[in-house]
Amino acid sequence: MTTPDPSSEVHLRRNRFDFCPWLFSAEAGEIEKEEQSRYQSMLAGSYGVSVGGNCYLSPAACIAGSPGDSLRMGRDCFVAGGSLVTGNVFLGDNCTVNSHSSLRGKIRGGNGVRIGAYACIMGFNHGFDRIDIPVYEQPHTARGIAFGDDVWVGSHVCVIDGVTVGDHAILAAGAVVTKDVPDYAIVGGNPAKILRMRNEPAP
Numbered sequence: 001m002t003t004p005d006p007s008s009e010v011h012l013r014r015n016r017f018d019f020c021p022w023l024f025s026a027e028a029g030e031i032e033k034e035e036q037s038r039y040q041s042m043l044a045g046s047y048g049v050s051v052g053g054n055c056y057l058s059p060a061a062c063i064a065g066s067p068g069d070s071l072r073m074g075r076d077c078f079v080a081g082g083s084l085v086t087g088n089v090f091l092g093d094n095c096t097v098n099s100h101s102s103l104r105g106k107i108r109g110g111n112g113v114r115i116g117a118y119a120c121i122m123g124f125n126h127g128f129d130r131i132d133i134p135v136y137e138q139p140h141t142a143r144g145i146a147f148g149d150d151v152w153v154g155s156h157v158c159v160i161d162g163v164t165v166g167d168h169a170i171l172a173a174g175a176v177v178t179k180d181v182p183d184y185a186i187v188g189g190n191p192a193k194i195l196r197m198r199n200e201p202a203p
Contacts, residue, residue: 018081024056106144116155125161
């Protein structure tokens with residue numbers, strides 16, 4: 001893709017879609033839609049990326065992997081600019097990855113998973129059992145992270161490898177999630193704890 005003149009209207013529109021990608025389906029013109037289609041085809045050929053209809057993958061994001069071990073998303077999804085998506089990431093329909101989020105390793109999500117800006121979701125970890133060799137020389141572990149349907153991941157949330165987040169859960173901004181989260185729970189803090197249950201009357 002050619003780099004437009006930064007003072008041009010085309011550049012302004014592209015920058016708008018990169019960081020407000022939910023506007024793409026309503027505001028993009030035919031040329032911009034064709035460019036996005038070509039970009040998705042390039043990602044499919046290079047890394048095996050597969051997405052459903054009406055999706056926007058920002059060229060200002062880093063989306064990489066290997067065929068069979070890369071990003072897959074359903075319909076009506078987007079990945080905003082500044083995000084890093086690598087490894088085996090599968091998300092359903094109506095999922096969003098907002099700007100500057102990191103999704104790495106083995107990650108599975110249902111429908112309606114909304115990931116806030118600067119979230120860090122790591123579906124792998126460094127081994128560190130041995131103390132006679134540096135951590136970076138020890139093998140990685142990868143249990144994976146799973147999200148149910150209708151999950152809201154707030155900005156600056158960190159989710160650790162091995163965690164399962166239930167349906168309709170909310171991870172409050174800044175939470176460090178080290179343990180499984182049940183359905184309908186709102187969790188927050190470091191380490192994250194249940195603040196209340198959405199399916200119970202609020203105090």
